[in-house]
Amino acid sequence: MSLIVVGTMAFDAIETPFGKTDKVVGGSSTYVAYSASNFIRPIQQVSIIGGDFPQEELDELTKRGVQLEGVEVVKNKKSFFWSGKYHLDMNTRDTLITDLNVLADFNPKIPDSYQGADYLMLGNMMPSLQLSVIDQLKQRPKLVVMDTMNFWMEIAMPDLEKVLKKVDVLLVNDSEARQLSAQFSLVKAARTIMQMGPKYVIIKKGEHGALLFYDDLVFVAPALPLEDVFDPTGAGDTFAGGFIGHIAKIGNTSFSTMKTAIIVGSAMASFCVEKFGPERLKEITKEQIDSRIRQFVELVNFDIELI
Amino acid sequence: MSLIVVGTMAFDAIETPFGKTDKVVGGSSTYVAYSASNFIRPIQQVSIIGGDFPQEELDELTKRGVQLEGVEVVKNKKSFFWSGKYHLDMNTRDTLITDLNVLADFNPKIPDSYQGADYLMLGNMMPSLQLSVIDQLKQRPKLVVMDTMNFWMEIAMPDLEKVLKKVDVLLVNDSEARQLSAQFSLVKAARTIMQMGPKYVIIKKGEHGALLFYDDLVFVAPALPLEDVFDPTGAGDTFAGGFIGHIAKIGNTSFSTMKTAIIVGSAMASFCVEKFGPERLKEITKEQIDSRIRQFVELVNFDIELI
Secondary structure, three states: OEEEOOOOEEEEEEEEEEEEOEEEOOHHHHHHHHHHHOOOOOOEEEEEEEEOOHHHHHHHHHOOOOEEEEEEOOOOOOOEEEEEEEOOOOOOOEEEEEOHHHHHHHOOOHHHOOOOEEEEOOOOOHHHHHHHHHHOOOOOOOOEEHHHHHHHHHHHHHHHHHHHHHOOOOEEHHHHHHHHHHOOOOOHHHHHHHHOOOOOEEEEEEEEEEEEEEEEEEEEEOHHHHOOOOOOOOHHHHHHHHHHHHHHHHHHOOOOHHHHHHHHHHHHHHHHOOOOOOOOHHHHHHHHHHHHHHHHHHHOOHHHHOO | OOOOEEOEHHHHEEEEEOOOOOOOOEEEHHHHHHHHOOOOOOOOEEEEEEOOOHHHHHHHHHHEEEEEHHHHHHOOOOOOOEEEEOOOOOOOOEEEEEEHHHHOOOOOOOOHHOOOOEEEEOOOOOOOHHHHHHHHHHOOEEEEEEEHHHHHHHHHHHHHHHHHHHOOOOEHHHHHHHHHHOOOOOOHHHHHHHHHHHHHEEEEOOOOOEEEEEEEEEEEEOOOOOOOOOOOOOOHHHHHHHHHHHHHOOOOOHHHHHHHHHHHHHHHHHHHHHOOHHHHHOOHHHHHHHHHHHHHHHHHHOOOHHH
């Protein structure tokens, strides 16, 4: 079982009500890889970085079973840089700086050695690039999961519609789901989006958890109530990594597996927000992950016999 | 097992993005009584109404085991009237009209026949009146649950602090919990509130469900994802009615019973919002309630064996 992860590897500078960082390593596919590597290896990474991306970070990823043949290195340029400031509610943020740098030239190439992968995670990026990745795969993966954002709905909707027709699972947040579907009710939004292509729609609601829709079925996963959320950056990608990592580990895509995968994703995201950047994701052990997942059982489990 | 319910019985005029009503019957204790009467009887109502309150509504309540000896009728005055308009998100609303009418003179009197009740639900009202009800009870009920609102935190905080010391469970929404505790994190807010008196804190988050805190334990209940929420008026009181009704039915206050009670409350609230006013609550059958509760099992249940 192998998993291809496509997305950004970048630097972020983050300001939250609890503090601020200088440049720390970030990027959607970095978070997905750190998260998913707890469940499945190898992970076959596709991204682009500049000469400034730290070698120690690449070594750390390699140690965790992340293959980097698909990561293009542009030595004389800089890595993608994003800087943002979170509001008090941590669900909304302002972008302060976006320096595309190498990302302006990103044209993902799937190495031959990645062909035949069972799972594909398309991080948030230009829909035409997501489409190009799908088209380069000679054999369709068992499951294709994609993330996207409001920006692409505004400037690249025709391409986005093409990608949606080719994926199995769409991951979006609540406001993106509303924008994409032009429906306020999330139930109606999910139904509209399923008609656009994806069989499964996952709507992320930050501190309010996540919803999984499939056919007429719905599953709700809570977020772990935390005393402090230090930094939500990467939480959505960490969720995605736990989700697809768990599915790849189990090796089937039944609704039952998907439900548990949403919980695994939620547990991983709950670690991510405890420290700035992907720091916390590098420390956690299998025992801590298992124990966190067990907390989710306690969190939602009630005794139906009492009714 | 008997349950005393104290609160308003009123008229509401409601405007939502889906439509508007003329005056319909409302009031916190009306919703609590309709909801709780599915689980426990008798319900001993304490409220105040004007000569304009419909006799059919009183008859309907009586038929459901609601005793009205504690409901003061002021023949030559009008019942409390509230009019409000909901925003598109249905979680926020503007008050258009508040005519206190008889409520200005409300001074709840507990009839002798209500003494010895096992459970007490104090609806949202002036904290000094909530205090007066507690003080009138010769024997402390097994469980005292109270609701309140931001308004009282602003104009009657000393009295509110006195009531909080005497109750077991506080029911508030998320913004009220934050205001009462001066904490943004809901986990910290609940901990601060527990230090003010209540052993249990329930934080209602509307479409995002509810959180139950007790000691170091947390339980999360989702709201049922609905296609349309027609009218959220009374949903919080309906939740409260299902919650305390279930506890009174089971007859203990273990954390396990509380968790299931939160689900029962959530199920009842999901009916309430389907139509304007308490209309839907009058139609539902025991079978429909059981089936709705079973939907919650499906909604949150996942297979831990898959991990």
